[in-house]
Amino acid sequence: MTPEDPFLIHRSLLFTVAYEMLGSAADAEDVLQESWLRWADVDRAQVRDPRSYLVRTVTRQALNRLRTLSRSRAEYVGVWLPEPLLTSPDVAEDVELAESVSLAMLTVLETLGPTERAVFVLREVFDLPYGEIAEAVGKSAAAVRQIARRARERVAARRPRVRVSRAEQQAVVERFLAALRTGQLQDLLEIMAPDVVMITDGGGVVAAALTPFQGADVVAQVLAGAHRAVDTLDTTVVWLNGTPAGRIDFDGEPNAVSLMVENGRITRIHVVRNPHKLTRLDTPAELAR
Template identity: 75%
Template sequence: MTEDDPFVAHRSLLFTVAYEMLGSAADAEDVLQESWLRWAAVDRAGVRDPRSYLVRTVTRQALNRLRTLTRSREDYVGEWLPEPLLTSPDVADDVELAESVSIAMLTVLETLGPVERAVFVLREVFDVPYAEIAEAVGKSAAAVRQIARRARDHVAARQPRVRVSRSEQQAVLERFLAALRTGEIQELMAVMAPDVVMVADGGGLASAARVPLRGAELVATLLSRVDRSASRTTAVWLNGAPAARIDTDGRPATVSLVVADGRVTRIYASANPRKLTRLDEPVALAR
């Protein structure tokens, strides 16, 4: 591939489409590889709009992969969370992109069916015309409009309703990390909403609660047990938002927060080592 090849020029966009559909960077990379092989075999003279053509190709491949993953995730040990990605702070400058790749949003997208998810991502995030989406998912444009409306309503009913500024998110994260470093239950409870929910993903490979934990006292009690003598906690940017990385005896874990009214309302903790391989180099996301 050369630098002027459309696949190279749009790679960040194509990766973002695949990642938002799959919630897994590893699977997104596989989809890009499959899509590249198809692109390499295409007569480019017949492709009038390479960007749209490539988005449709990636969507089809991601749909095929998603149908397989949906079945395998039913047997997943404990709670399944999207794979967190280290991103640069400038991803947050595009508020809609940052929201669409947040752990909270990707978790909501997991509750959609494969076609619904593809339609939602292409329409709501990337503003792809209905006719092009219809071609990508094998439906009529009228059917795609109906699917888009259902998916939009489904997501709206489940996603966090409060959008906070970057500065507020960072301030709450700093308070949360300060309390986490002390391990004091009361300090932890003070930074969390009374009805906070914590979802942890260990995938059966790392210690993690297998069901969501609810309530500030319960969550704070669990977090107070983190071995501070063996842990190092640092603020990082994950999926376009301020978050935390916790290294314990060389084993990483990540924590992403949902914030409302100056307190943490939801905590997503990822400890599955297979999902924590992209924490050292920022991933380029685009739309």
Template identity: 65%
Template sequence: MGERGERAAPGEPADGATAAFLSHRNLLFTIAYEMLGSAADAEDVLQETWLRWAGVDHDTVRDHRAFLVRITTRQALTRLRTLRRRKESYVGPWLPEPLLTAPDVADDVELADSVSMAMLLVLETLGPTERAVFVLRDVFDLGYDEIARAVDKSPAAVRQIAHRARTHVAARRPREVVSPAESRGALAAFQQAIETGDLRRLLDLIAPDVVLVTDGGGVVRAALEPVVGAGQVAHVLGRLTSATLRPAQVNGHPALILHTGDVIDSVIAVRVEGGLITGLYAVRNPEKLSRADRETALSR
């Protein structure tokens, strides 16, 4: 892919079109990631978007952003259907690929909510077209006409799909808005309880019906089913006393990154409700940890 300021090679778009793609790249990546839950697949979608954009007569494109969003959405929809088949043979629970994010993502409350681990898991329960419509409308506030062109539906159909998807998500998303300060406080207490092996304190911090989901992908050791209940979860977490835990911003929210030596062992995101930790999402699959050591830029 040509970098800014380079002369376009034969078959590549001119500098203006290259600049247009680069200026919208973070937006396009965020759309693809929210549709797929996978940074690696989102990058593949952007590569396909670039190749198609390179072959367009750019003089005929009035709105570069809208056109690029349309290409990205269509490529992501194709990839999403392939991912669904791949997940059917996935070993153990599947969790989204965690992203180390900059503070500005957390500052955008709506963006942070849309890329949170909890929300991405809710989006997994939508069909491909419903997910695309919800992301484009409720997260990125695109018009119905523009979305209709991206998903090959009529504007009237898109309105119906958006309403259905919004109702579906509202019934499953966390109802309580938790401040970043409250999340950081809960996570700091949680980290201290694990590091000191304080089981009583740990049990005070997690809800009685807390759920721990671990994703090892069949590559590393992980529970093949969600672990439910404070006692069972505390027993599993008690094994982490030898790990080094570091607080970080992951998917726009406070999280913990666990190191074994110099190697990232896992990323743990939490869901806080009513002052207690109600959900723990631990990604251990090494194939999903490549972005846990460097920030990924997201934007709306």
């Protein structure tokens, strides 16, 4: 593969498409490998628009993978959360891209069926024409329009109600991590909304709750207990999926923590503990639209 190969030129875009459809960097990389093998056998002279051709190819492969994953995720131990990606602050400069790859949005996209998810991602995030999307998902353009409308309605009903600035998000993350370091209940309670929900994903590999924790009193008790249960607790503000978030190392074991914030207080906490999902916390991912 030469540097001028369209696959290399558009690789960041293709990875982003696959990742947004799958919520897993590892699966997205597998899809790119499968797509590259197909691209290697193509007569390039017959491809008028390599970018569109490659997006369609990746979409088809991601759809196949997503249908398989839907079955395995139904048997996942505990609550399945998307795989977090370390990103540079530059990703947040593209507000729409940052929102689309946020862990909050990827969690919402998990509620869509495979075809709905593909159509939503290609239309709402990458602004592909309905005709191109129809080719990618094997539907008519009219059917794709209907699917897109339903997907938009479902996402709108579940997506975060309030957008906060990066500065506010980072300030809340910093306060949360500081409260966690003290382990003091009052410090934790002050930063959380009364109806806060905390979800932990250990995937059956490490200890994690199988169901969400609900309510500030319960969540604060759990976090304070975690503080007491370890010898060392290191916290760092990091950019995950285009948003300020936290990396917390309990006795050297990493955890990725993303927060949803409304009116200066935390409404939702996602904690990814599954080590198989924490392999992308050292090198920023290259994302593009």
